[in-house]
Amino acid sequence: MDSGTHLVMGVALGGLALVDPVVAENNLTFVAVMAGTVIGSQVPDVDTVLKLRNNAIYIRHHRGITHSIPAVLLWPIAITAVLSIIFQDANVLHLWLWTFLAVFLHVFVDIFNAYGTQALRPFSKKWVALGVINTFDPIIFGLHCIGILLWAFWFDPVITFTVMYTIIFVYYIIRFILQAAVKKAVHDAIPDEDYVIVAPTMRFFNWRVAAKSKTHYYVGRAYGKKINIYDKFEIHPLPKTPIVNKAIEDSNLAAFISFSPLYRWEISELECGLTEVRLIDLRYRSNDRYPFVAVAHVDDDLNVVNSYTGWIYSEDKLQRKLQIGSSN
Numbered sequence: 001m002d003s004g005t006h007l008v009m010g011v012a013l014g015g016l017a018l019v020d021p022v023v024a025e026n027n028l029t030f031v032a033v034m035a036g037t038v039i040g041s042q043v044p045d046v047d048t049v050l051k052l053r054n055n056a057i058y059i060r061h062h063r064g065i066t067h068s069i070p071a072v073l074l075w076p077i078a079i080t081a082v083l084s085i086i087f088q089d090a091n092v093l094h095l096w097l098w099t100f101l102a103v104f105l106h107v108f109v110d111i112f113n114a115y116g117t118q119a120l121r122p123f124s125k126k127w128v129a130l131g132v133i134n135t136f137d138p139i140i141f142g143l144h145c146i147g148i149l150l151w152a153f154w155f156d157p158v159i160t161f162t163v164m165y166t167i168i169f170v171y172y173i174i175r176f177i178l179q180a181a182v183k184k185a186v187h188d189a190i191p192d193e194d195y196v197i198v199a200p201t202m203r204f205f206n207w208r209v210a211a212k213s214k215t216h217y218y219v220g221r222a223y224g225k226k227i228n229i230y231d232k233f234e235i236h237p238l239p240k241t242p243i244v245n246k247a248i249e250d251s252n253l254a255a256f257i258s259f260s261p262l263y264r265w266e267i268s269e270l271e272c273g274l275t276e277v278r279l280i281d282l283r284y285r286s287n288d289r290y291p292f293v294a295v296a297h298v299d300d301d302l303n304v305v306n307s308y309t310g311w312i313y314s315e316d317k318l319q320r321k322l323q324i325g326s327s328n
Contacts, residue, residue: 001109002136003045008144009109010041012164013102015148015157022094032083032090033098036076039083040102043075044110055310056255067107068121076100109133112172114199114283132175134200140168175200178224182207185225190218197262197283198222210262210282217264219282230285233264243267247277247296252309256281256294274299289313 001009014034018024023033047066050058065071080096087095110117116129133140147164151157182198190196192213199208207222212235220229238244244267247253256263256279266278274297281292294309295318312318 001106001113001133001140003042005136005141005144006041006045006106007038008141008148009105010038010102011148012144012161013037013041013098013105015151016161016165017098019158019162020094020098022091023098026091028087029090029094032087032095035087036079036083036095036099037102039079040076040099041106043079044071044103044106054251055308056251059255059259059309063110063115063117064125065118065121067110067117067119069119070122072100072103072107072119075103079103112175114197131197131199132172132179134202136202137200138202139171139204143168178205179207181225182209182222182227185222185227186211189227189229193218195262199283208283208285212262217262217282219285230288231282233282236265238265239267242302243275243298244277246302246304247298247307250296250304250307252307253277253279253294253296256309260292270297274305286313293318 011034014030014037017033017037018030023030044063044066047062047064048058050061076096076099079099080092083095083099084090084092107117107119111119111128112130112133113135114129114131115135116127116131118125119128120126143164147160150160179198179200183196186196186198186209187193190211190213192215193211194213196209196211199210201208205224209218209220209222209227209229211218215235217231217233217235218229219231219233220227222228238248248257260279260281260283262282263279264282266276266280268276268278270276277296277298279294280290282290284290284292291311291313293312294307296307297305299305308318
């Protein structure tokens with residue numbers, strides 16, 4: 001989920017903590033728990049700072065080790081240790097319990113996005129992504145905001161947030177049902193489909209669709225059970241040439257390949273004598289473009305002159321990134 005949603009989740013969880021008599025009866029413990037749930041709901045995303053280095057490192061590691069099983073265990077201990085120094089008379093055990101729940105829920109809800117997490121590390125580096133909830137879901141965010149607002153107007157926070165999370169639980173079930181229906185509709189529309197990604201959008205009934213058969217890639221949108229296929233690409237294996245091999249060894253292209261399960265490629269000779277190897281993620285079609293790409297320019301001596309991976313919505317911007325040799 002996005003940072004804003006994680007923030008309101010932390011506040012709501014702090015309100016729900018008043019169901020705990022130890023928290024409800026000790027004002028200092030409540031303040032410490034509220035700080036713990038808010039911080040705990042944010043801390044796994046500390047790896048966002050990797051963007052300051054470059055996109056390749058960010059793509060490879062965001063929602064990786066910071067969302068792993070050891071991290072889920074260690075973050076609450078670290079947060080509780082710091083807060084127990086600040087709030088010395090707070091109940092440490094209950095502070096840890098609610099902080100742990102905040103960290104756990106952060107990682108847990110991220111699993112339901114299309115991006116996913118490496119939540120099973122160190123046992124597996126596989127990305128777990130159920131793809132039923134958009135990174136920013138206006139319904140989930142809105143329900144949290146309504147709950148917090150009701151609390152501010154003296155509604156009982158325990159009842160308010162219990163009802164809210166019950167509604168959200170039902171909402172998740174509905175999303176799974178809708179996703180299953182869309183997947184079936186895709187299979188009906190593309191009978192030889194053997195792999196499909198159905199990703200949510202901010203609109204309740206709208207889903208992104210990217211599918212693969214033995215011979216073609218398909219890209220489209222679904223509205224309910226109605227499937228619209230916009231693009232169809234014949235599948236060609238990436239050529240195994242020295243230039244291509246060198247390009248995919250580059251950190252930007254390697255990060256892209258590790259992240260993207262469905263992509264096509266383009267290879268072109270540039271006027272400056274360089275060869276451009278471009279990988280295009282098929283999951284994110286927007287306004288007739290595919291903005292998530294990885295590009296490398298390789299010279300005749302098999303040197304990668306420049307490369308880039310990330311979101312690009314205009315060709316001019318991409319070329320400017322490459323001309324300055326950016327790897328961000």
